[in-house]
Amino acid sequence: MTATHPEPGVFGEFVRPGLMEKLRALGLDVSYHRGTRDSLWYGKPGGEEVEILDLVGGFGSGLVGHNHPAVVARAHEVLDQSRPMHAQGSERVFAGTLGKRISQWIGRCTNQTYVVTLGNSGTEAVEAALKHAELERQHRATELLGRLERRLADIQRQVGEGAAVLSPDLLWDAAAMLRVSQFDDLPSLCRVMEQFARSTLGRPPVFLALEGAFHGKTIGAIQLTYNKEYRTPWEQLGPAVVFLPIDDVDAAARAVESATVTVPGLNTNARGQVVLDSWSFTNVAACIVEPIQGEGGMREIPTGFLETLRQAATECGYPLIFDEIQCGMGRTGTFLAAERTGVHADYYLLGKSLGGGLAKISALAVERERYIHQFGYLHTSTFADDDFSSAVALRTLDLLEDDELLRFCQEKGAFLLERLRALKSRYPGQLRDVRGRGLMIGVELVPQLQSRSPLLRVFSEQGLLGFLVSAYLLREERIRVMPTLSAANTIRIQPSAYISYEELQRAVDAVERVLGILRDHRAGDLCSSLVGRSVMDRRRAKGQGTKRRTPTENGRHHDSLATRVGFLTHFLEPGDLREWDPSLLALRDAECERLLDRAARVVEPFVAGEATLRSRTGATTRATILGLPFTSKQICERLRCGDDSRVLELIRRGVDLAAELGFTVLGFGAYTSIITRNCQAIDERRVALTSGNSLTAAAALDALFQAAAELHLERQHLGVVGGAGNIGTVLAQLAAERVDRITLVGRPRAEARLRRTAAAIYGHVYRTGVPSNGAGTIGRLVHELTGRISLPAGTTADSATIGAMIRDRLEGELGANAPVRIATDIAALRDCNLVLAASNAPSPVVFPQHVSDAPVVICDVAVPGDVHEAVGTQRSNALVLQGGIIRAPLGQQVSIAGMSLPPGQLYGCLAETMLLGLAGITEHFSYGPLKPERVRQIGRLAREHGFIVEPKPAFR
Amino acid sequence: MEQSQTIEQIKHVLAEVCEVDQSSIQPGGKLLGYGVDSVGMVDLILSLEAVFDIAIDEADPTLASVETVRDLADYVTSRQ
Structure with a gap:
């Protein structure tokens, strides 16, 4: 209970069972114990350390790599200063400084200043943005309502003073517009107009987001995340969102139009008459965009489309939000990914790398003029604004300038993109696209739906190819990559800005090798690590490219x-x-x-x-x-x-x-x-x-009787092994229509049940009316007997009851010569020239000594088989047939x-x-x-x- | 009889009828895993009737819900 050392193997039991199950299945269940810059290490069971080149980079949070010395030193320094743990409700000096620095960094691009709300994670920054945007929308609605109320009061005053008069049809037209029977006077019209406006402006807002977007997984943010798998379970809990197809200008216009409502009001015309008027209100709270979509597959949003979204937001008064949590902080070569477009947002979101890989911190920056002051106490969090995270973030921002990280990202990103894109022409069937900017790169694989390897087809169809490739690269190439969360065929490459060119080339070479494996349909090589071997025996795999019809x-x-x-x-x-x-x-x-x-x-x-x-x-x-x-x-x-x-x-x-x-x-x-x-x-x-x-049963019977006919077997005596079971009973019933005698063989103590089967056989023969001149004598005997005795008529008795009566009479009259007999000793089969084996025994029960010395046909339908192989090899008189095969x-x-x-x-x-x-x-x-x-x-x-x-x- | 004793006896019967190692049989294990489907149940019932000195009708609808070794022990106990 008091152990403080981490315990391997319990993460999957106590924290993320479902995820670990998947990681284990895909061979990604590695436990790393050490990390520096772009390297991670895990230990093998024997104690050997394995170094991995980490290109996942903490899902984009590792711009400065694992444990950057300067950031670690800063963290130590802050901890050594014994700064207050958390001091809410006081001036937070580090947070203030960080807010100022963030405002300055963004301001360099936009020439604006910002008020910064700090949080603990990216999704929290999104939540803060949604809340602030909604507050803004409510202020806009309240302001409109105030203007309407003032206007209506002013008009009523003017009419009262005789400065204005009602236009002739005003009350009629207003009644029609507001769908009421009539208005008696102006005050009643104004009251209804105010109520109507309150109701209209009180409707829930709509948010606009883009298809492919990923903004987080908390209740509000998840509504803005396009991936249905993540969103659907919680769709009922959050605000309405309209997802716009990327670059579809018309769809954007339609979404804004359909969210725009009309509020009826009054005005006076030039002749001093009161006339109907209307004001429009766009009930969009905000439009949120990742300038480069991360989890959606590293997709840059076209500048023209960003301009369209900017223009619509400006015209309608709602804020445009740029979620730069993954693409910001310099990763794409500029502090803000949107810088290259020249389009500015009203809110910016930062996170991930802001914490230098050590602190959990995010930021919402709202343009100062838009910022609503009460938000500062309406939206707070216990751990926000803390000294430790703020200090670490400040040091990370320093590094952007001190170490010229933006230039690193630009140059190394260009190097990597160029080399990866060069692979496209060599592997057109495997590499669909290489996208991104700076060190935020996505390598989109072509799903191998036409591969000669069925396994590769299946993994591709089910969106698992990216994971399979990731597992291969991890185990065989010692490179860590992962698919993006919402585009499973896109492999994310997001190393630190400090990654070396040699490491980048190593990554390119490894990607090329994996593309070659896909091109050559070598699923075995791709899966080798999953089955516990690192090198495939290519000799044995010879011929693996054999063309097979897919x-x-x-x-x-x-x-x-x-x-x-x-x-x-x-x-x-x-x-x-x-x-x-x-x-x-x-x-x-x-x-x-x-x-x-x-x-x-x-x-x-x-x-x-x-x-x-x-x-x-x-x-x-x-x-x-x-x-x-x-x-x-x-x-x-x-x-x-x-x-x-x-x-x-x-x-x-x-x-x-x-x-x-x-x-x-x-x-x-x-x-x-x-x-x-x-x-x-x-x-x-x-x-x-x-x-x-x-059909398995029908085929068994057909096979048995065909073989019997070919061997000219007469006076057919059928033995049924497993005669007490359902299959044995049905086979015996149907065979009874043709054979002369049946012996039902069962386990010791099965007599009562075998007798029931015998009754079922007689009942079946009676019910189906097997003709007296049929092939076998069972039908004849039953026919003769039922002609002599009285049986319950028609449907008054079931087959089992009638069958039991017939059984008892025939046994009474014929004794051991009754056509259906029972036996609990398998040796009873020696009298049979036909055998159907249908027991449930776990191992063979019919051996050579149980079989007749005369010609005999045996059809074995049991799984596993009832008949021992020795019967086939030692008894040349016995033809043993496999049941259930059809041509x-x-x-x-x-x-x-x-x-x-x-x-x-x-x-x-x-x-x-x-x-x-x-x-x-x-x-x-x-x-x-x-x-x-x-x-x-x-x-x-x-x-x-x-x-x-x-x-x-x-x-x- | 204690439930644990019943389970042990059932394991013994199952091991004999299905030819499996008794020590590998788990109380929560499904009878289907030992080859006991509706046909195999007939064989199993025969042995259970003898060992526990009870009568079991394989058409008993309660029997249809017996899936595991433990279920079977409960069923046998209810018949005693």
Whole structure:
């Protein structure tokens, strides 16, 4: 409890859990313990110190670098003087001096003087500016109201004295204008006019800001920040803001016009008549602009547009605010970034580098003539105006002149911009733009949406490319950069003014290397640090540039009339990741898992592949594979820890994505089906959901009977392993329509449940009316029996009840010869020449000794498999088939990367999803427990559309 | 029976039915992680009925809300 030493590893638990999770995922979770100028150091576990070139510069607050000796010395000096901790309500000498210096610095550019309000952070300066601007607006409104009241009183006096008369229609016209029935006299009209003016001028104000703007994250400032992700949750809490597109002069004019209100009043004309009059009031509190947008991606606002905004503000009387918190203080080569434009603001905001990297301090400078004196006590803060921060800021301002920092920023910025811009011609597909001024530079990457690397495409689509590049530069090049907060593809470069030319060149070289990696689609190299290796084995990665059809390319060949379906799944094995993205070929299984483990924390469901399929009916469907960044094992591990919330969250987002993409059907593959209990955990009305299990079951039955027919197996006796479960029961019910006998095999103590399955089989045969001349004898026996006995009629009894009656009668009459028998010993399979294995056992349960010596066909639909490999290798009489694999219609060689199947073959669950698309079915299909009618229906559809079940040996 | 004892017994049954290491089973772990889906639940119920000498109807709607080892212990306790 009393430890004062910092404790590693608890920041993510007690301070910023969500952020640390993201940083960890992206490999940016470094803890720096030392910093000087443009270098930061962190310690490796073995104690080795790693030096990093820091180009983030405290998000623009490090103009003088980390721990500038002069600033540190000044801080020590102030602390050693034992100055009062905080002395509110007294004269603050350091703050006063700082205010004067700031006024002078800005005044050099504008020839004005300013009153400075100090704060503790940039966003606080923005809040102060909003408050002062609103106070100004209220003063303007009060002044207008006062003028109106004086005018109305004066006119009433003139009329009373006979110096003026009402114009003939004044009272009628005024009633129409103010939408009242009538006015009896002038005093009543004046009262209503005053009330109307108070109401109109009392409306909440509007602020103007620019698209792409970033002004902070406190409640007021966040309203001015364009990025919706930051703003939306708190939109209801702050003032109204109109965001103007940059350089859209007309939009600016429209915004001002729509915020302008008309206040009706009276006047006298030349003939001494009282006539209607009106005054306009622009209800804009302020227009706020960053002359160079920082977090919006380092964008300079065009001078012409700044002039337009200046003119509108001047004409309407509201203040223009320049937020120079990031771009000011000399970073762009002039003290104010707006200096180059010649446009002046009424308020200026400073922060970030003002504190020399040591103090938290910001400033709002309001032109003296506009400053409202009561603001000095209306807006205060415990820690504002403190000696320590003010003294440190003063020393920092000294450095601007003493060390010629503005010149440094100009010259070094020009050097860096020139070299970075030279890369644009060499990497046009990777480097979109290099923007900025001085040492405030943004390098905008081209999202790699067409990359041959699916991983790079996904990271690009999800706005994570900038973070991936930042992680690479940190770990491989030992250079720290970060994306800007509202433009994730723009890398910020904001070093100190003292950075050396060698370091700048090092940065340029590193950027070039990363651009080369992107150009060559080498996702493996980019991710190498995330999987714990620093050098990729390029030998193993050979062939990584193999051209693969991308989802986008596939999309170009599609029939526009195709229905669109989605299939949500994940990687089954780590190696599937390598198959999906060949540039990751060098990664070992454990490294693939490590990469997926990181990706799972930040990546959303993504488009992993696409395939178009034509039915033999001519219908076409396009299936989009939506991937989740997990392997089966990883999902299983999360389940075992009770921590599957992220998996469920991503499944739900996958459903949302399917709805957004306009899919009619979404199939759930692998664990997405298991974890949602065959889709039941998802309450969805926009997209039809299916687990795909019906076709898997139908295909298993087809495969079994096709093989049986080819082997001429007669007197068919089917054994069902896992006969007490839902899948086993449904398979047995449907098979009962064709076979002669069934033996249901279950675990010891499962007798009661197996007997229920037997009843379900008889009930199904009875209900479906299997003809007595059908292929098997079960139908015949049931038919004969039900002809002799009386059963509850029609719908008065359910299938289970009727089935139980039939079961009991047949067992009574035939004993061990009843066509459906139960067994709890797996050896009972030895009597069977057909076997369907559908248990839930975690390891194989069917071994060679359990299998008949005569020819036998076994179809294994269990996952993991029920049948031991030895059955296939040791029993030549046994044909073991893998369940659930379907061949695409018309010989189409459909291939989906990452699914580990030969071209043309599809998993049953995916094939069912595509079939539903082809058949135009838009309701949940295999949803919840398996149902015989669904299996039969999908089997019919599969035949109709030309899908083929080919008995596929499980072991070769 | 104490809840902790019930959980230990359930872990034992689960380890046997699902062939996993008993010490790796956590009370908060989801049964699905051990392969116990609606089909697997049938097998698990058979063993639970024998060990705890209770009758469980797998169609019992309460059973549908059993997700974790701890949920299952609560359910078994309620049936005793």
